Amino acid sequence: MTLRIVEIFGPTIQGEGVLIGEPTVFIRAGGCDYRCSWCDSLHAVDSAFRHSWLPMEPEAVWQQARDLSGGQPLTISISGGNPAIQDFAPVIALGRAEGYRFACETQGSIAKPWFADLDTLVLSPKPPSSGETVDWAAFADCVQAGQGVRQTVMKIVIFDDADYAWAKDAHARHPDLPLYLQPGNPEVDPDLPVDPQALADRLLWLTEKTMADAWFAPRILPQLHVLIWGNKRGV
Amino acid sequence: MTLRIVEIFGPTIQGEGVLIGEPTVFIRAGGCDYRCSWCDSLHAVDSAFRHSWLPMEPEAVWQQARDLSGGQPLTISISGGNPAIQDFAPVIALGRAEGYRFACETQGSIAKPWFADLDTLVLSPKPPSSGETVDWAAFADCVQAGQGVRQTVMKIVIFDDADYAWAKDAHARHPDLPLYLQPGNPEVDPDLPVDPQALADRLLWLTEKTMADAWFAPRILPQLHVLIWGNKRGV
Numbered sequence: 474m475t476l477r478i479v480e481i482f483g484p485t486i487q488g489e490g491v492l493i494g495e496p497t498v499f500i501r502a503g504g505c506d507y508r509c510s511w512c513d514s515l516h517a518v519d520s521a522f523r524h525s526w527l528p529m530e531p532e533a534v535w536q537q538a539r540d541l542s543g544g545q546p547l548t549i550s551i552s553g554g555n556p557a558i559q560d561f562a563p564v565i566a567l568g569r570a571e572g573y574r575f576a577c578e579t580q581g582s583i584a585k586p587w588f589a590d591l592d593t594l595v596l597s598p599k600p601p602s603s604g605e606t607v608d609w610a611a612f613a614d615c616v617q618a619g620q621g622v623r624q625t626v627m628k629i630v631i632f633d634d635a636d637y638a639w640a641k642d643a644h645a646r647h648p649d650l651p652l653y654l655q656p657g658n659p660e661v662d663p664d665l666p667v668d669p670q671a672l673a674d675r676l677l678w679l680t681e682k683t684m685a686d687a688w689f690a691p692r693i694l695p696q697l698h699v700l701i702w703g704n705k706r707g708v
Numbered sequence: 709m710t711l712r713i714v715e716i717f718g719p720t721i722q723g724e725g726v727l728i729g730e731p732t733v734f735i736r737a738g739g740c741d742y743r744c745s746w747c748d749s750l751h752a753v754d755s756a757f758r759h760s761w762l763p764m765e766p767e768a769v770w771q772q773a774r775d776l777s778g779g780q781p782l783t784i785s786i787s788g789g790n791p792a793i794q795d796f797a798p799v800i801a802l803g804r805a806e807g808y809r810f811a812c813e814t815q816g817s818i819a820k821p822w823f824a825d826l827d828t829l830v831l832s833p834k835p836p837s838s839g840e841t842v843d844w845a846a847f848a849d850c851v852q853a854g855q856g857v858r859q860t861v862m863k864i865v866i867f868d869d870a871d872y873a874w875a876k877d878a879h880a881r882h883p884d885l886p887l888y889l890q891p892g893n894p895e896v897d898p899d900l901p902v903d904p905q906a907l908a909d910r911l912l913w914l915t916e917k918t919m920a921d922a923w924f925a926p927r928i929l930p931q932l933h934v935l936i937w938g939n940k941r942g943v
Contacts, residue, residue: 484919486928493728494888494927496919547924653729669904669935677936684719684731689782692729693721697930700904701912 476559477503477526479517481537484547488698490595490653491626492576497548498538500564502556506582509603511632513661517554531563538568546572548592555579557615562587578628581607584614594619596650597628598643600636602657609646616647626650631679632657644690652691654679658699667703672696711794712738712761714752716772719782723933725830725888726861727811732783733773735799737791741817744838746867748896752789766798773803781807783827790814792850797822813863816842819849829854831885832863833878835871837892844881851882861885866914867892879925887926889914893934902938907931 483498503526505518516522529537538549549568551561557579565575565587576593588594596615599605619625627650629640636657644652656675660667676695683693718733738761740753751757764772773784784803786796792814800810800822811828823829831850834840854860862885864875871892879887891910895902911930918928 484922484924486915486919494929496924496926496928542924543922545922545924669908673904673936676932680721680936684721687719687778687780689719689731689777689780691731693731694729695932695935697911700908700930700935701915 474560474563475528475530476534476561476564477523478529478534479503479522479526479554481534481541483541486697487548487550487576488700489655489694489696490578490628491624491651492548492550492593493694493697495548497550497576498541500534500538500549500551500556502551502553502559502561504558505554506558507555507580507599507603507605509599509605511603511657511659511661513658514552514554531561531567534564535567538564539571539573542573544571546574548574548576550576550578552578555582557583557585557588560585560587562590565590579615580605581612581615583611584618586618588615588618589621591619592623594622594625595628596625597630600629600631600639600643602632602636603630607643612647616650624651626653628653628655630655630657632659637679637682640691641688648690654683654691654693656695658696663703665703667699669700672700709795709798710763710765711769711796711799712758713764713769714738714757714761714789716769716776718776721932722783722785722811723935724890724929724931725813725863726859726886727783727785727828728929728932730783732785732811733776735769735773735784735786735791737786737788737794737796739793740789741793742790742815742834742838742840744834744840746838746865746892746894746896748893749787749789766796766802769799770802773799774806774808777808779806781809783809783811785811785813787813790817792818792820792823795820795822797825800825814850815840816847816850818846819853821853823850823853824856826854827858829857829860830863831860832865835864835866835874835878837867837871838865842878847882851885859886861888863888863890865890865892867894872914872917875926876923883925889918889926889928891930893931898938900938902934904935907935
């Protein structure tokens, strides 16, 4: 069974969320059931780019990730697009047999049995600014599929006040999932530089808003990869 | 028994280490057995500032931290200076009784029984660039005192290649402690602005160095509070 792969890169640090700072090799899967207005990975989402996605056997995917890490076990993050439209069970099985840990980031629209084989499942439901609508029954199926995973967390990108209010409702639906908020990045053109001060300002805005509201449930984190590399790909 | 307190502030997000992004009220203790060359909290270390440290009863310390959080349980971080030269057991007992969580950050030079009452113990041994020398027997006593704590971690600030090499040795001494590396911040004057690009550059330097070395044990994180507030105090 062939996988559609956009890129395999690393090791580098995970830039966001619960594993922030963690040395990671990334496997980016091609294809997505969403089309968020502010998507920062359109090259993995828009089927106009599908000619650039590589058809790869699971063994080849695993071999490339392994080679990048020099055979030294670390965390492998499967992202996309939405990786849950494909079957990553064989890749995970090959890696786990050699002591690697696996994380997966998905919006939580499609549940897959292989979620149970992960170490970390990041469910990232999309707020109103995305233009998408969350199917909360499907999301709950994803949480259920991740039972037994060492950690399942919720991560929400916040662009504006409406997203913030929505995040509180989302947290109320799944209060047991550790919650991570992340200020949205409106600058997603890989050819344009990112202003670190603007990134700092957005983090300040979200921090002050959340603290003023006395909402202490979420952790608030920026995207470190954007801070250090801008929107460049493959880093 | 009176405590010497520099400042109690928050809630704001924890800017660094294992609890990065976590809403936190900070209690900064006055006094330190170290005098690191690059100390970013000299106002809590140098006894020339001791006239500005408030003598407070544990009940008053707790009341102020509680008031800042509006009585809503969150994480309270006890830092310094070195908080382990004082007895925070009564403050922790008062807070835990109301559901608050406690973290403490210390260099690991003095072990205290109250470490066992924490949720998170951050031991931060100082590398050569600090000008200090670590007493590893005392450090091991601190790890021992923290047995039963939910998480004990090691955090090391890295200014240069010598610090980096030293961090590998430190990790080899305590391989079971999750390790966090943090690029050093040479700009510690609270009256001077911090350049976010310089901070990004230092994070890039440390990330590239560690990845090129294929050392995947540590997580690598910046100081978010410096990114968003510079070296301003009380935020």
